[in-house]
Amino acid sequence: MSHPQAKVHRMFEFVEAIGTLAFSEMPNEEFLALGMRNYWDGYFAGRAAPLGLAPAEVVHAVFYNFADGEVARHIPWVWGKTTPAEAIAVRERGSAAALRQLIGDLADSPGLVRVADLATRAAVSAPIEGRVLYAGLRALDVPEEPVARIWHAATLLREHRGDGHNAALVAHGIGGTEAHVLFALALGMRAEEFGRVQHLPKAQLAAVVDGLRGRGLVDAAGGFTAAGRETRERIEALTDELAAPAYDVLSADELDELITGLEPIAAAASTVDD
Incomplete structure (x- = not known):
């Protein structure tokens, strides 16, 4: 059921x-x-x-x-x-x-x-x-x-x-490092402060954030846009939906x-x- x-x-x-x-x-x-x-x-x-x-x-x-x-x-x-x-x-x-x-x-x-x-x-x-x-x-x-x-x-x-979460990320065009950036923002942190990506070269991480900014998901200050927050919430909801059959x-x-x-x-x- x-x-x-x-x-x-x-x-x-x-x-x-x-x-x-x-x-x-x-x-x-x-x-x-x-x-x-x-x-x-x-x-x-x-x-x-x-x-x-x-x-x-x-x-x-x-x-x-x-x-x-x-x-x-x-x-x-x-x-x-x-x-x-x-x-x-x-x-x-x-x-x-x-x-x-x-x-x-x-x-x-x-x-x-x-x-x-x-x-x-x-x-x-x-x-x-x-x-x-x-x-x-x-x-x-x-x-x-x-x-x-x-x-x-x-x-x-x-x-x-x-596994379902990965499928949801793929469906929304969000790569692995991008997912960490969105998670950090959901926690109220800047990407460079988040442990799973803060070790990356600054230029590499900046390029990831810039890519998200170019898609309208991150604002000029490095935080969520409304579209970015909605995208992450939609991914989490789909992840729960895909987990439900268990x-x-x-x-x-x-x-x-x-x-x-x-x-x-x-x-x-x-x-x-x-």
């Missing part, structure tokens, strides 16, 4: 908090122990692993929002230190350990299995067509342990939405139950950066 977009977006907020534990300290330490040179080696090894030994060009296309050359600094170098199968195991183990630590007694609560079951039902139910990274994750075994299963389900749902397998009561069950878990997970 279909569900209100507000609830679909609420689920996005939860799975984002839980799924991004894959990029937190515990998994990072495990990747460094394998011989990774830095955080980004572990990021690319873990996140790209479901794609197998795909070349940098493919990973760049699937991830969508990295600047030219950034993926190639890590792929295929990381596959000289580990394998995709090992990277998947390291990522799952470290992420589940991080989540378990953050949620404390919730990890052993009687209701956790039910939350894991509902989340997993949704996570493995969505169509895979056009969802490359989600399809790669769907091919993996689902963990049996409830905490690991919740993290795995959140990652599936997060990447399913992410939850069709759940009844209204089951989705409400899942939202209630995930809320304290996601709240605990979101403190990782505090």
